[in-house]
Amino acid sequence: MKYSIHEICNRFCERKKYVNYWAILLLDVLLSIGSSFVTLLFVDNFIVDLTRSTYFIVIAGAFFVSMIVFQTLGVNKNIIRHATIKSIGKMGIAILLKEFFLLGLVVFSSLQLFEHHAFACFLIDFLVTTVVLIGFRVTLVLVYDLAISRYSTSKTRVLVYGTENKSVALKKRMLSSKHYHVVGFVNSDKCLKSYAISELPVYYFKDEQNFVRFVKKYNINGLLFPSHEEARREKDRLVRFCQNNGVKNFVSPPIDVLGDGLKKTVIREIRIEDLLGREEIKINTVELAESFTGKVVLVTGAAGSIGSELCRQLATLGISRLVLFDNAETPMHELRLELERNFPNLKFTPFIGDVRQKERLRMAFVMFHPQVVFHAAAYKHVPLMEENPCEAVRVNVVGSRLVADFCVEYGVEMMVMISTDKAVNPTNVMGASKRLAEIYVQSLGLAMERGKVKGKTRFVTTRFGNVLGSNGSVIPYFRKQIEQGGPVTVTDPRITRFFMTIPEACRLVMEAAMMSTGNQIFVFDMGEPVKIVDLAERMIRLAGYIPGEDIKIKFIGLRPGEKLYEEVLSNEENTIPTGNSKIRVAKVRTYERDEVLWAYDKLAELALAVEVDKTVRLMKQVVLDFRSNNSVYEKFDSMKVK
Template sequence: SFHQWVRPIKIEDLLGRSEIHINMEEVMTEFCGKVVLVTGAAGSIGSELCRQLAQMNIRKLIMFDSAESPLHNVRLEFEKNYPGLDFVPVIGDVRVKERLRMVFDIYQPQIIFHAAAYKHVPLMEENPCEAVLVNVVGSRQVADMAVEYGAEKMIMVSTDKAVNPTNVMGCSKRLAEIYVQSLGCAIREGKVKGHTKFITTRFGNVLGSNGSVIPRFKEQIENGGPVTVTHPDIIRFFMTIPEACRLVMEAATMGEGNEIFVFEMGKAVKIVDLATRMIELAGYRPGEDIEIKFTGLRPGEKLYEEVLSDKENTIPTENKKIMIAKVRHYEYVDILDIYTEFEKLSRTVKIMDTVKLMKKVVPEFKSKNSPRFEVLDKQPE
């Protein structure tokens, strides 16, 4: 078996486009001298946000995560690579309100990047109450603390799967967007006391993130195949982790509050082409040395993700890679009880009731390839 790539893979090779670069100058001034909290700091996106923040002259970085070993590893990396950085790793869970309160109380963060989330579609389809508890209730608790402790901005990391969701994960992220956006609007209209601005960013699949397709293909190729793809026609929009994080930071700088920013993801990539290209780049012949095997779509999975940025559903900004999504407006006072209900249902693990409520609040959530929940779409009210 081989363990060495013939040459390192470059984004251009896989995506057929060049990397997105942004002007980091304005971004630097935005975060300079600030106390910044990153939730999900040990994850793929969270840790890269931390790496970029580490170079921005911030006052203090609070790295919050529930995963012990990953946070430990990130700490070791940062102690080694950024000896001048004042950072604090905190083990905690966005589901636990008092733990969040303690962090806000001690460190008084001014900027919050909320990247803590459950993200794997098939797993969340099987564990809907956990998806809601982390992605909906957790996001609400972070947002509420931000307001209570007077944070300037909270930037919520979302996903293209929140657009016309076909799975529990995507809908849970849409519900998080709805909460922070309606809270932000209520603050702006003087209906809720506070001054925190809420900004949401949505992007597609991230190349090489934990558990994603590239590391899996790499491992499959190293083991001599087969490389497994769910469907010959499945396509996804990809960007690299550093690209996604730079765009998140730029959006954070541009945002006046209550926007949902979407990123120009380039052209969709056929997953089978990605597999073929990786096999070739490793110096093998697809189908001869290494087999590509189709395994069938998984629950909640769709062939095509929604295009985030067509002319109908977005407004341009001065950065041609970043647009603002047009979304339905929800009134904060109208949704409060619903979110309390989400918390009750998810904490008591009422699975069908939780998903039923998700579909009621986000009517465009139609389950795909998920027999357990498709029933809920068929029932007349």
């Protein structure tokens, strides 16, 4: 033979084309005629003598009636290998109609073809035709499934987690997969052990030893989760069992509707982001849409991780125009193409500019007159800003001041500033620069409230920690190190960080903006802190390696300005609750604008002149709780600006 049975089955399973439905119609009609002929032979031998004309009339009638009924109901257009109870039922109705019309033909033609046995004869024909046609379909489905399960060796054998509707639906969706073959379900408890769902057994594993025995016995290659939530629920049990024993973890992301486009659901291996994320945060999308519908919105730092996600979410809220402000050409181009593809009806304008360039920034306000501004432009990497403090001040402080001043000057309704947990008791230049931006924005809002500055802008500041997978963050960095064979570098075995997904952070930013009465700093519930060394170990195992053996973990010491533990000020002692349990208002010291304005003028002057030491010393004088850690600037902690 040219091909083995395995090769033939694999080629058959991988075919994208199916048998032509006209061929199926012809086959159905022939089987229907054959069934009627068998019925006539049975009746002729056991019930009543039939003439040749009776044979001819019934066979001809069966041909024409079957052709018309089957084509009208479209039973031939259902792909047999994917047959369901509904499609089988449809075939049963078609057969019943065939018998009804044939019986009517005999009764109303006044031909005594079956004497007084016409009804019984057509009942027999109905039963025979049903057994033949439906039996034919069921047989094909069973043969197809058997061929896939026994001979299609190129597919990955997986178990589906859970026994709920979405797990069963996932298994059915996998029937047409070229890459995966589902062999059973895994339940989280014993309640359905030894049962079967959708013709597949349900398994339960009480411990890792039991799991390992099963995997080896049945050659299981992967465990498929129907959603991220189920994967997180089992991250310390089944996910870890798989990691320890070379079994892959897969997840089927839910179908996401983005504007007018539909993102295709794709089965993929579980990433660390899936395990670190939390239950989806629910926000009031109706009120959110009402707050932004018809507004002109400007986003600074639009091409960055946070800014681009803000743009995606704003695009779904019915805004009249979106202005993308950023100085990064290539990321801006990529964002433009994405928005054009996913939101063809969105009016948006890419605007290349730098928040440090006063006149260019002014032009954006003059041209578009934004009603809402999201200020996400910032330098964010702690070690880099520790080495370049003047640039941190120019972007994070001076740039934020320019944006806030223009918001007041051009009558912007609301400005939302994206801040960071590193602004809390800052130990580095980056955190201190963001705290300075917070102070200026809040003092400007306070001055407007007291009538010292004319304006109507409502200022909102939001603080959160690290976002998963953002540009230059620890997860992409670790992933790259693992791909290169290690070592994975961790600063300190004790270091912890808070993590939040980018979409989650942006949803909370917009909800905080909606609920704000102005001049407030909102902090988000960041969940539990994650030890970075544990994160590194888990990423190594997810990649299929053993930490310490295949991929080494190397501790390199804290970098300049880095903390062991981040703070977000989210406890009850120093925050005020809001209507959303995930969002609280920080109690922070307020500053009079007149008292600090001189310092911002001086900071801008010193930063532009690249007076590094004087710049950092002035930052410490304004931000009283700025205490450098593991940095050359610790020497200024006890000094005052001269």
